[in-house]
Amino acid sequence: MDGRLNDLTSRLAEIAGTAHVITHEHQLATYASDGLLQYAVQPGVVVLPGSAGEVAAAVRACHEAELPWVARGAGSGLSGGATPVEGGVLIGLSRLRRILEVDLDNGRVLVEPGVTNIAVSQAVGPTHFYPPDPSSQIVCTIGGNVAENSGGAHCFKYGFTTNYVTGLDLVLPDGSELTLGGPEVDHPGYDLLGAFVGSEGTLGVATRIWLRVVPKPEAVRTLVAFFGSTVQAGEVVSEIVSAGIVPGAIEMMDNLSIRAAEGATGAGYPLDAGAALVVELDGSEAECETRFDQVVSMCEGAGADSVRVARDETERELIWRTRKAAFAAMGRIAPNYYVQDSVIPRTRLAEVLARIDELASEHDLRVANVFHAGDGNLHPLVCYDGANPGEAERAEELAGLIVKTCVDAGGSITGEHGVGVDKKRYMPDMFNESDLSAFQRLRCAFDPEQRANPGKVMPTPRLCGEVPGPYREHPLEQAGLAERF
Amino acid sequence: MAVSGAPATREELAQALRSAGAAGQPVRFSGGATKHQWGAAGAEDALELPTGGLDRILEHNAGDLTAVLEAGVPLARAQEAFAEEGQMLAIDPPDLGGATIGGVVATADSGPLRGRYGGVRDLVVGVRVALSDGTLAKSGGKVIKNVAGYDLAKLFAGSLGTLGAIVEVSVRLHPLQPHSATAIGHAGDADELGRALISVARAPLEHSGFDVCWADGAGSLLIRFAGAAPRPQAELAERLLREAGLGTEIEEDDEELWARQRARQRGEGSDGAVLRVSSLPTRLPALIRATEDAGGSLVGRAVLGLSWVWLPEPSREQIESLRRMLSPAPCVVLDRPQALEVDPWGPVDPALLALMRRVKEHFDPAGVCSPGVFAGGL
Numbered sequence: 118m119d120g121r122l123n124d125l126t127s128r129l130a131e132i133a134g135t136a137h138v139i140t141h142e143h144q145l146a147t148y149a150s151d152g153l154l155q156y157a158v159q160p161g162v163v164v165l166p167g168s169a170g171e172v173a174a175a176v177r178a179c180h181e182a183e184l185p186w187v188a189r190g191a192g193s194g195l196s197g198g199a200t201p202v203e204g205g206v207l208i209g210l211s212r213l214r215r216i217l218e219v220d221l222d223n224g225r226v227l228v229e230p231g232v233t234n235i236a237v238s239q240a241v242g243p244t245h246f247y248p249p250d251p252s253s254q255i256v257c258t259i260g261g262n263v264a265e266n267s268g269g270a271h272c273f274k275y276g277f278t279t280n281y282v283t284g285l286d287l288v289l290p291d292g293s294e295l296t297l298g299g300p301e302v303d304h305p306g307y308d309l310l311g312a313f314v315g316s317e318g319t320l321g322v323a324t325r326i327w328l329r330v331v332p333k334p335e336a337v338r339t340l341v342a343f344f345g346s347t348v349q350a351g352e353v354v355s356e357i358v359s360a361g362i363v364p365g366a367i368e369m370m371d372n373l374s375i376r377a378a379e380g381a382t383g384a385g386y387p388l389d390a391g392a393a394l395v396v397e398l399d400g401s402e403a404e405c406e407t408r409f410d411q412v413v414s415m416c417e418g419a420g421a422d423s424v425r426v427a428r429d430e431t432e433r434e435l436i437w438r439t440r441k442a443a444f445a446a447m448g449r450i451a452p453n454y455y456v457q458d459s460v461i462p463r464t465r466l467a468e469v470l471a472r473i474d475e476l477a478s479e480h481d482l483r484v485a486n487v488f489h490a491g492d493g494n495l496h497p498l499v500c501y502d503g504a505n506p507g508e509a510e511r512a513e514e515l516a517g518l519i520v521k522t523c524v525d526a527g528g529s530i531t532g533e534h535g536v537g538v539d540k541k542r543y544m545p546d547m548f549n550e551s552d553l554s555a556f557q558r559l560r561c562a563f564d565p566e567q568r569a570n571p572g573k574v575m576p577t578p579r580l581c582g583e584v585p586g587p588y589r590e591h592p593l594e595q596a597g598l599a600e601r602f
Numbered sequence: 603m604a605v606s607g608a609p610a611t612r613e614e615l616a617q618a619l620r621s622a623g624a625a626g627q628p629v630r631f632s633g634g635a636t637k638h639q640w641g642a643a644g645a646e647d648a649l650e651l652p653t654g655g656l657d658r659i660l661e662h663n664a665g666d667l668t669a670v671l672e673a674g675v676p677l678a679r680a681q682e683a684f685a686e687e688g689q690m691l692a693i694d695p696p697d698l699g700g701a702t703i704g705g706v707v708a709t710a711d712s713g714p715l716r717g718r719y720g721g722v723r724d725l726v727v728g729v730r731v732a733l734s735d736g737t738l739a740k741s742g743g744k745v746i747k748n749v750a751g752y753d754l755a756k757l758f759a760g761s762l763g764t765l766g767a768i769v770e771v772s773v774r775l776h777p778l779q780p781h782s783a784t785a786i787g788h789a790g791d792a793d794e795l796g797r798a799l800i801s802v803a804r805a806p807l808e809h810s811g812f813d814v815c816w817a818d819g820a821g822s823l824l825i826r827f828a829g830a831a832p833r834p835q836a837e838l839a840e841r842l843l844r845e846a847g848l849g850t851e852i853e854e855d856d857e858e859l860w861a862r863q864r865a866r867q868r869g870e871g872s873d874g875a876v877l878r879v880s881s882l883p884t885r886l887p888a889l890i891r892a893t894e895d896a897g898g899s900l901v902g903r904a905v906l907g908l909s910w911v912w913l914p915e916p917s918r919e920q921i922e923s924l925r926r927m928l929s930p931a932p933c934v935v936l937d938r939p940q941a942l943e944v945d946p947w948g949p950v951d952p953a954l955l956a957l958m959r960r961v962k963e964h965f966d967p968a969g970v971c972s973p974g975v976f977a978g979g980l
Contacts, residue, residue, distance in 0.1 A: 220884075221804060222800045222803070222804065222883065222884050223882045223883050223884055223907070224803065224883075224905075225882070244804065244806075265749065266749045266753075268747060268749075272747065273746075273747075276720065276724060277747070277749075279724075279753070279756075280720055280724050289957070293953060294953070295951065295953040295954050295957065296951070296954070297954070299930070300882060301880040301881055301882060301907055301930075301931060301932065302721075302880055302906055302907070302908060303710070303721075303760075303878070303880045303908060303932070304880060304932050305932050305934050305947045305948065305950065305977045306947075306950060306954060306955075306958055306976075306977045306978070307757055307760075307761055307765070307958050307961055307962075307976075308710075308723055308756045308757060308759055308760055308761075309757070309954075309957065309958070309961070310756075311723050311753055311756025311757065311759070312752060312753055312754070312756055312757045314753070315749050315752070315753055316752055332803075332804060332805060332806045332807070333806055334806055334808060335806040335807070335808075335835075355665060358665070358667065359664075359665065361688060361777030361778070361779070361780075362777075363776070363777065400808045400829075401807070401808055401827070401829070401831070401832075401834060401835040402834065403831035403833070403834040403835070404808070404829045404830055404831050404832075404835075406831075407830045407831050408830060460743075460745045460747050460748055461745065462663060462665075462666040462668070462744070462745055463665065463666050464663065464665035464666050489747070492745070492746050492747040493666070493745055493746075493747070494747045527743075527744060527745070528743070528745050528748075529743050529745050529747070529748035529749075529750050530750050531748070531749050531750050532745075532747040532748060532749065533747065533749055534749075535749055536749075536750055536751070540750070544750065544751065547743070547750055547751075548740070548750075548751060551737050551738060551739045552739045552740050552741065552751070553751075554737065554739065555731070555733070555737065555739035555740075555741065555754060555965075556741070556751050556752045556754070558961075558964035558965055559752050559754065559757065559961065559964070560752075561960075561964055562957065562960040562961040562963075562964045563957070563960075574751070574752075
């Protein structure tokens with residue numbers, strides 16, 4: 118351990134107490150990766166502050182020691198966003214897990230960042246709920262959700278984390294504290310709150326967060342329909358959307374995912390089905406009844422092999438458990454998998470899936486598909502066996518080509534998992550140098566020394582103070598052959 | 603104020619902005635010029651840069667419920683195009699005629715649909731901007747779900763052109779709903795109205811609008827439902843209002859009602875002032891009393907806690923006293939008579955102002971984009 122880190126470690130022990138500073142090699146290893154195990158970096162020291170004041174003091178100490186730091190919630194992120202910096206500080210927020218205020222009259226909750234996503238809904242139930250529901254909601258924290266702008270199965274109708282955060286207390290990378298927004302909406306000034314949510318820990322760390330919660334809908338109706346192919350199921354999605362129906366959730370699984378998930382939950386899904394489509398409508402009783410019947414006939418009209426309607430909460434819960442099990446259950450299909458999070462305009466679904474199939478056979482690998490069909494967020498799971506020489510590399514290459522296919526179709530490299538370290542190399546596929554320089558302007562306003570979560574999001578390191586040149590149109594764009602937006 | 607020739611492309615606009623930046627010439631971007639009085643008075647010698655030449659609807663992807671618009675597209679024209687496919691952009695601010703999408707985003711203006719669908723910040727999924735060093739940059743994309751890169755669309759929403767020019771906007775659309783019904787409750791007592799508001803706000807209802815209005819000692823709550831079968835929820839809301847002691851009715855032919863709510867956000871004459879107050883539902887009775895004491899009236903999004911207070915004979919003292927009474931709720935003065943000398947933004951926390959200043963300096967390095975117009979004198 119070098120001298121600077123040594124001194125900082127002593128300072129952190131003064132701030133948070135010796136019991137909350139971790140320096141033992143084997144304990145540090147616990148923090149080397151987040152949910153994306155491909156990336157592992159041992160931090161120099163881990164500190165677990167017990168209050169907002171201790172977080173600010175820890176960040177200030179890093180600033181004074183001129184050492185980088187990374188904030189971490191539950192470490193369940195899937196883009197390596199909480200991967201530590203070698204020889205740097207990891208600030209774990211797991212001890213800040215108090216729900217400070219529940220105000221149902223105003224639909225507001227004030228929480229610390231270490232509170233889990235599910236705990237918010239539990240705190241406001243049974244009448245209210247917190248809509249963003251990432252699959253990891255049992256463990257993932259609100260602080261991490263804010264950093265990643267997390268979504269979930271219900272965000273097609275209800276929106277993302279950013280639509281539910283009205284204010285937060287923030288520690289800037291120099292250790293100073295300020296408040297963005299509050300329980301009220303529309304505070305005067307730049308919407309720095311909107312810029313902060315989803316900034317992946319690169320602009321500072323939130324220590325208290327105001328969230329909006331909403332009354333639970335009067336009725337929920339859920340079905341799962343099985344089709345011969347994803348194309349067929351995709352057509353039903355289009356039909357639902359063009360009928361002006363906005364389902365609470367609309368999710369699709371392909372054959373490989375169905376088989377994996379069925380193995381995990383034994384829900385009785387047909388193993389030969391080409392696609393399973395989960396549709397959930399919620400809202401008013403009358404609205405749900407009318408629309409649900411429409412959805413059932415659309416599924417049947419499109420040639421669904423069978424349509425299963427959940428008759429009670431237990432059956433509904435099974436449908437969701439099976440859907441959410443798909444990732445974890447993939448271990449039954451392949452020893453390793455590589456998950457992607459690309460988004461496409463939903464209408465391009467059939468052609469993109471066909472292209473993914475082509476790419477998969479070219480690479481002699483299998484790709485399972487689970488996706489949020491309403492908003493076009495795909496989660497292709499590239500299956501491989503790391504024990505076979507060269508297969509991991511082939512899987513990574515295939516995953517990259519899938520991302521490019523989605524961007525070329527007018528989509529995005531990530532819908533909800535974040536860029537982190539894992540997808541930063543794809544950023545230039547989506548953004549040109551001028552776009553990236555505009556991002557860097559925001560970064561430099563918040564963190565001129567770039568000590569908050571360095572090495573994430575941006576594809577190449579760049580300094581603050583560099584004056585970016587003006588954007589010049591690429592010859593392909595001039596010729597109308599390529600469009601960057 | 604001098605007016606520049608209208609740029610016809612985003613590159614021309616960026617070039618004009620770069621020239622102004624190089625010359626240290628302050629500029630002000632202009633769409634429909636329907637909200638130019640918002641914000642503090644800017645530089646007197648500012649050059650007006652119109653976006654009217656950028657008026658193409660670049661994409662309307664009906665199947666994907668998205669659209670890409672140039673900044674100068676009038677919102678009303680875009681809505682007509684979307685309506686042909688049974689869709690809408692769920693942003694419905696009062697439109698005095700000619701409000702452009704760029705201007706609506708730059709002012710983050712909103713209307714009654716905000717409660718259900720969110721505001722500008724929630725519906726803009728991508729933005730392309732021109733900066734004072736000539737840079738053209740984009741953030742976001744044209745899909746409704748995307749977390750790649752920083753969300754600069756939110757940063758520019760409501761920035762009143764002080765960071766740069768918005769030249770292109772990607773938006774998420776929603777289906778138009780076939781039927782609507784509005785439950786209305788009337789009361790002459792602010793506390794009674796406040797109790798009714800909370801009772802309905804906590805109920806499992808999916809409203810597409812939830813407004814309040816108050817004038818001359820009496821007020822109403824308006825709760826709108828839209829969809830295939832909105833009537834039952836309107837009846838449930840009406841029952842809750844009645845149980846809270848309000849006189850009630852249900853209106854199914856409710857377009858006019860909501861048009862009036864929208865229009866009242868802009869006040870009722872050029873001598874008065876409009877204050878936008880960001881508060882919370884439980885503070886509504888206090889806000890109503892403060893408004894009455896000042897001889898004013900109000901209209902607002904009851905469940906969002908966002909109100910527009912109309913003061914017919916405004917003075918600086920009156921506005922400052924309202925700010926003190928309503929603290930910590932921020933009060934921003936929007937439309938007002940030119941002669942009224944008041945800081946339209948109110949006080950800004952020094953630490954926040956320092957950060958906002960750094961943001962302004964990085965995005966507008968030449969310091970020419972509507973200097974002085976924004977909160978804290980930025």
